[in-house]
Amino acid sequence: MSLQQSVELPFDTIAAIDITKGLLWSAVEIRSQNRTDVLGGLSREAAEKLSTMLLGAINEHLITAIEADKAQLIEIDEAIQTLTRNGHQYLALADINQTISTVPGEAARAISHPLFKVEQLPTSLVEQFPASLSMLVDPGERQRYNEHFVSSELLRFDSFFSDLDGRSLSNEQREACIRLEDNNLLVASAGSGKTATMVGKVAYVLDKGLYRPEEILLLAFNNDAAKELRERLAKQLKVSTSDLRCQVSTFHALGRRIIEQVEGKPPQLANWAEHPAGESQIIEQLIDDLRLSNPAFQRLWTELLALYPKADIPVEVFDSEEDYRQYVSDRAQHDGGTISTLSGIYVRSLQEQRIANWLWLNSIPFEYERQVEIEGKGSDALYVQPDFYYPQIDTYHEHFAINQDGTSPFENYVEQAQEKREGYRHAKIDFFETISAQATDDTLLEVLEAQLRKRAIKPVPRHPDEILKALEPDVIRRYHNLVSVCIKHIRSAQLTQEMLVERSKALKHRARADRFARAVWQLAQAYSQKLDEAQRIDFEGMIGDAVKLIENGRYTSPFKLILVDEFQDISAPRAKLIKALRAQRLFTKVFAVGDDWQSIYRFAGSDITLFTEFEEQFGASWIGRLQQTYRCNQLIAGVAADFVQRNPEQMAKEVQSVRPAIPRSIRVIPVKVVWDKPSMDKACHQMLNRLNSFAAKIAPKWQTKAKPKLSVLVLSRYNMQNPFQGKVPVFSYIEVRCMTFHRAKGLEADYSVLLDVSEGNFGVPSRIEDDELLQLVIPFPETYPYAEERRLFYVALTRASRGVFMLTNQARRSRYIDELIQIGGENICLENLDGSPLELCPDCGKGHMVQRSAKDGSKFMGCSEFPVCRYTVSV
Numbered sequence: 033m034s035l036q037q038s039v040e041l042p043f044d045t046i047a048a049i050d051i052t053k054g055l056l057w058s059a060v061e062i063r064s065q066n067r068t069d070v071l072g073g074l075s076r077e078a079a080e081k082l083s084t085m086l087l088g089a090i091n092e093h094l095i096t097a098i099e100a101d102k103a104q105l106i107e108i109d110e111a112i113q114t115l116t117r118n119g120h121q122y123l124a125l126a127d128i129n130q131t132i133s134t135v136p137g138e139a140a141r142a143i144s145h146p147l148f149k150v151e152q153l154p155t156s157l158v159e160q161f162p163a164s165l166s167m168l169v170d171p172g173e174r175q176r177y178n179e180h181f182v183s184s185e186l187l188r189f190d191s192f193f194s195d196l197d198g199r200s201l202s203n204e205q206r207e208a209c210i211r212l213e214d215n216n217l218l219v220a221s222a223g224s225g226k227t228a229t230m231v232g233k234v235a236y237v238l239d240k241g242l243y244r245p246e247e248i249l250l251l252a253f254n255n256d257a258a259k260e261l262r263e264r265l266a267k268q269l270k271v272s273t274s275d276l277r278c279q280v281s282t283f284h285a286l287g288r289r290i291i292e293q294v295e296g297k298p299p300q301l302a303n304w305a306e307h308p309a310g311e312s313q314i315i316e317q318l319i320d321d322l323r324l325s326n327p328a329f330q331r332l333w334t335e336l337l338a339l340y341p342k343a344d345i346p347v348e349v350f351d352s353e354e355d356y357r358q359y360v361s362d363r364a365q366h367d368g369g370t371i372s373t374l375s376g377i378y379v380r381s382l383q384e385q386r387i388a389n390w391l392w393l394n395s396i397p398f399e400y401e402r403q404v405e406i407e408g409k410g411s412d413a414l415y416v417q418p419d420f421y422y423p424q425i426d427t428y429h430e431h432f433a434i435n436q437d438g439t440s441p442f443e444n445y446v447e448q449a450q451e452k453r454e455g456y457r458h459a460k461i462d463f464f465e466t467i468s469a470q471a472t473d474d475t476l477l478e479v480l481e482a483q484l485r486k487r488a489i490k491p492v493p494r495h496p497d498e499i500l501k502a503l504e505p506d507v508i509r510r511y512h513n514l515v516s517v518c519i520k521h522i523r524s525a526q527l528t529q530e531m532l533v534e535r536s537k538a539l540k541h542r543a544r545a546d547r548f549a550r551a552v553w554q555l556a557q558a559y560s561q562k563l564d565e566a567q568r569i570d571f572e573g574m575i576g577d578a579v580k581l582i583e584n585g586r587y588t589s590p591f592k593l594i595l596v597d598e599f600q601d602i603s604a605p606r607a608k609l610i611k612a613l614r615a616q617r618l619f620t621k622v623f624a625v626g627d628d629w630q631s632i633y634r635f636a637g638s639d640i641t642l643f644t645e646f647e648e649q650f651g652a653s654w655i656g657r658l659q660q661t662y663r664c665n666q667l668i669a670g671v672a673a674d675f676v677q678r679n680p681e682q683m684a685k686e687v688q689s690v691r692p693a694i695p696r697s698i699r700v701i702p703v704k705v706v707w708d709k710p711s712m713d714k715a716c717h718q719m720l721n722r723l724n725s726f727a728a729k730i731a732p733k734w735q736t737k738a739k740p741k742l743s744v745l746v747l748s749r750y751n752m753q754n755p756f757q758g759k760v761p762v763f764s765y766i767e768v769r770c771m772t773f774h775r776a777k778g779l780e781a782d783y784s785v786l787l788d789v790s791e792g793n794f795g796v797p798s799r800i801e802d803d804e805l806l807q808l809v810i811p812f813p814e815t816y817p818y819a820e821e822r823r824l825f826y827v828a829l830t831r832a833s834r835g836v837f838m839l840t841n842q843a844r845r846s847r848y849i850d851e852l853i854q855i856g857g858e859n860i861c862l863e864n865l866d867g868s869p870l871e872l873c874p875d876c877g878k879g880h881m882v883q884r885s886a887k888d889g890s891k892f893m894g895c896s897e898f899p900v901c902r903y904t905v906s907v
Contacts, residue, residue: 039069043093047146047615049086051079053812054525062086063615066585091152094142098153101139102160108143109162111135116164121242122178122185124213125652126619128167133618143168146618178211185210189236196235197228197268202660205229209236213654216623217599217646221687222672222830223663223780226625230595231264233623234278237593238269245277247592249613251286253601257778258282261597279591283606284571287578294586299577302568315512315519318558323496332551334499338374338389340544341507343804344382344471347441349540354900358791358844359799374502383471384419384431390477391420393499394491396484398422406455416452418463425487427462429480436469462487474543506793510800513635515552520637521809522556524572524605529553535808548805572637575605582612589613592620599626603637607649622650628683629676632774632824634806641812644683659685663780664830666693671856676826678851679816696861697835700789700849702842702870702880702896712788713755715839716746718865719785720761720768723837727765735765743781746770747828749796753787773828784832789849790841796848797821822848842880842896850878875903883907 041064048063058079059072074082115123115131133144142148150168158169166173186193186206193209194200201209205225208218209232220226230250237243250265252258262280266273281289292298304310322329342360350356360382361370371379373388377400391398401417420429432449433440440446456463464483470476481491521527532553536545563569569577581587591613596602602624614620624646631640647653661669666689673687701719705711727734727742734742744766748754751772760768769781789796797818807813814820825848829836840849853860853872862870862880873879879897884904886892895901 041069043090044141044145046090047618048611049083049147050611051076051083054527054531060086063583063611065616065618066583068583068612068615087147087149088152090145090147091149094145094148095153095157097138097142099157101137101142102157104135104137104139105160105162105165107135107137108132108140109164112164112167116167116177119181119184121240122181122210122212123167123174124621125168125174126214126621128174130619182207182210192236192239193232197231197264199225199228201225201228201232202658204656204658204660205232208656208658209233211654211656212237212242212621212623213652214621215646215650215653216621217643217653217655218623218625218658219655219683219685220625220627220658221661221685222627222630222669222827223661224627224658225660225662226627226658227261227264227597229658230261230597230623230625231268233595234265235268243593246279246590248278248595249286249591249593250278250280250595250597251610252280252282252597255282257597258285283609284574287571287574287609290578290581290587291574294581299574300568301574302563302566302570305570311516312512314559314562315516315555318555318562319512319515322554322558326554329551329554330496332547334393334496336544336547336551337503337507337511338393338499339386339477340541340547341385341504341510342382342800343539343541343544344386345540345804372504374499379419381431381433383433383468383476386471386476387420387429387431387466387480390480392494392502394493396422396489396491397424402428404428404459404461406452406459406461414451414455416455418452422484422487422489425462425489427464427487428456429483430463430465432465432467434467434469436472471543506800510803514548514803514805515555517635517637517806518552518809519556519559520572520603522552523560524576524603524637525809527809532808539804539807541804545805545808549808552808572605575609579605579609579612582609582616585616589617589620592617594620594622596622596624597626599624600628600631600640600643601626601633601636601638602642604639604642605637607639607642611650629673629685629823630777630827632777632820632827634810634820635801639810640814644681657685659687661687661689661830662691663833664689665691665697665833667695667697667856667859668830668832668836671698671852671859672826672829674855675829675848675851676822679819679822681814681816681819682823691833693859694834696859698829698852698856698859699835699837699861699863700845700853701837701839701863701865702845703839703865705841705843712753712839712841715865716755716785716787717761719837719839720744720746720763720766722865722867723783723785724763724766731765741765741767742783742834744768745776745779745781745784745831746787747773747776747784747831748787749773749798749824750794753794755787773824776831777827779831781832782834784828784836786828786836786838788841789838789846791844791846792841795844796825796846842882845878853877873897873901873903876901881905 041062045064046062047065050061050063052059052061057072058074058076059070060074060079060082062069071082111131111134112128121127129144132140161169167177193206205228208229218226218229234248238245250261252261258280262273262276265278265280266276269276288298304314319333323333347353347356350359371382371385373379373385373392375388375392377388379385379388379400388400399421401419402421403415403417406414406416418428419431422429430452433442433445434449438446466476466479470479532549533546536542536549539545563573582589594610594613596610610622614622626643628640628643631638631643642649646655669687669689673685676682677684703711703715723744742765746768749772754770756770760770793799798821801821802818838849840846862872864870871881873881873895876895876897879895879901881893882896884892884894891907892904893907894904
């Protein structure tokens with residue numbers, strides 16, 4: 033609804049009033065059974081005020097109707113007494129309201145209205161309510177009724193739940209099957225049996241006769257999950273999958289079915305949408321098309337990738353200088369440059385990288401850190417290494433880490449910079465300087481170009497094709513992924529370029545964010561245009577179109593109970609689809625199951641706040657937990673739970689395993705890496721050989737005809753870290769599968785081997801995934817460092833039942849391993865590849881003791897973290 037439009041909505045027809053939070057503004061959504069009106073462009077405060085005002089006005093209208101028809105309260109009393117006397121079911125407000133709605137008259141219609149707030153009733157009217165209406169007036173009354181009902185129902189259905197989906201359900205699962213509030217969230221744990229609970233829930237409500245099968249909808253996030261859910265439900269209900277009348281579907285398939293039912297034909301899906309690599313290919317094509325057709329975009333995109341490959345975040349934002357060094361570095365080295373440039377040299381800071389890459393882009397020769405002698409304090413000779421030297425003009429260039437106010441984050445830095453200036457002047461060396469403040473206000477390259485032009489050096493830009501070939505493939509891939517994620521959010525949230533640019537001003541690296549905002553907006557427009565020209569839709573569009581058909585009443589929902597699997601992966605468009613279905617058919621209930629600890633699909637558009645703020649998003653809810661796991665032994669389950677809950681935003685759980693703890697079942701194996709991948713690949717093969725030998729020794733304890741081999745998952749953060757090059761080795765006693773952390777979600781094995789759990793851009797945590805540019809499109813980004821990476825590592829850690837082996841670069845051990853050692857203590861075993869134990873450094877607590885040789889040839893033990901830690905002990 034635009035500002036120019038006005039519409040009259042009878043209070044009786046309004047089913048829901050929601051506040052949606054955007055990047056800059058909030059909106060109030062007014063949902064009726066056949067339309068949704070949006071009042072946008074509001075501050076959060078204004079949206080809340082408007083929502084409160086509307087709810088107040090609606091309730092004034094409803095209270096007036098009740099007072100005018102008080103005589104009807106007797107009939108309402110009889111209806112509720114019949115319902116509660118029966119004691120047949122758990123009673124949600126929707127159940128009571130649905131019963132009341134069957135009573136004719138204005139009072140019943142008002143009390144059963146979905147927005148009726150009993151707390152707004154005047155005391156004088158409440159006193160006239162019959163006793164049975166205390167179920168509405170007193171929340172404790174309904175709660176007491178339901179607690180008694182659940183206790184009794186657990187006894188009545190004991191045998192039913194003891195043989196369900198091929199197992200006996202736990203008490204937590206049984207309670208979740210019985211409870212049925214208007215909105216329900218079951219917070220599961222890894223391996224806790226959430227699918228069995230969903231099957232049990234449907235079997236229970238059908239057995240009770242609470243719903244007909246065709247009134248039940250089960251939603252899954254992918255075809256495999258939907259297929260498993262369908263097969264297990266059909267087996268439990270003793271019907272074939274083709275005869276199953278409950279609808280089990282993915283969100284996309286449901287959207288397609290709704291459109292086809294209304295339009296009489298299925299929507300035409302874009303040809304790239306269903307192909308696994310289609311999305312990345314279309315993004316690449318859009319970028320290439322814009323580069324070739326739009327010189328301004330060509331310059332913008334080249335600048336972005338070449339000059340701003342990573343956010344330049346101030347050192348003071350990090351916990352330590354070591355954390356900052358690890359963030360900026362492209363290679364592990366304790367001295368010299370660690371940040372790569374297009375010219376092939378390595379520099380020491382991201383701002384130096386920007387300068388070096390700009391010089392290369394403009395064909396300007398330079399040398400990095402060429403040594404020169406100047407006069408220091410007391411006329412002593414001082415050998416310094418200015419950042420840049422321009423041989424064409426015999427000029428030196430220092431880039432000083434100095435802020436606008438003349439300070440520096442580094443100790444004694446300002447004094448040392450002044451000493452250099454004086455030394456250059458005294459030696460009559462042609463020299464100029466740039467400072468960090470210029471990088472912050474985005475004038476750095478302008479100042480640099482002006483200084484060089486003043487000395488008769490004219491930039492000569494390289495050809496775009498030459499630049500493209502020189503760019504790091506990892507940088508290109510990273511930006512392509514960012515574009516893909518952002519386009520989803522831009523389209524689903526209907527963001528504008530102005531919103532993106534305004535949001536960019538709040539990011540730490542504003543210059544980079546501004547460029548990306550302008551670039552990704554053009555790409556989002558090109559993407560939408562490509563869909564329009566082809567008269568096709570993508571998956572997000574399919575869900576969006578389905579929502580419109582529901583909201584305008586062209587589609588009539590048959591569903592009264594909606595169950596949602598993997599709810600931690602929910603996105604805003606999917607949540608809107610659920611809300612639209614629920615608003616269209618009064619008294620529809622939602623039962624969502626998921627684990628916020630395993631929310632790892634932000635790149636696909638998921639929004640974890642829809643899970644962690646479930647009650648705020650969907651209304652008054654029952655929130656239960658599945659804390660018993662059937663997969664990991666208690667040591668792995670407990671350590672992993674403590675690890676992921678270090679982020680206080682994750683929902684609290686106390687995970688208990690049916691498998692007792694296996695001491696030292698989490699093992700860390702430092703690997704001496706010479707050439708990164710070959711060293712780690714070789715170590716992986718050695719580890720698998722060791723596991724196979726171990727499995728052979730204990731075969732009598734586990735081997736059966738049904739289980740001829742132990743299962744082993746080899747997991748890596750990225751596909752490129754796969755050690756098998758497409759051919760997984762075959763062993764006599766272990767069955768090996770290899771995949772990424774993401775693909776392993778939902779799987780389990782006896783053992784897991786986690787590869788390269790090390791610090792680095794492509795390490796664990798991956799530094800490239802938590803890019804601040806995502807804050808351009810995510811309204812309320814997570815503030816905890818590497819929040820999603822932490823959850824992803826939790827997923828990897830909880831795949832194994834018997835043991836986890838983590839291979840790590842001994843020079844760059846992951847901070848996550850350090851945390852596990854803090855949590856698990858002696859139960860986290862450090863060892864060599866052959867299984868021999870390693871000693872943790874008693875001084876720093878991070879490195880391990882390794883044998884070293886002194887200059888005289890004698891042997892001693894020293895910390896692997898040298899030179900950061902210099903602890904030694906004689907052999």
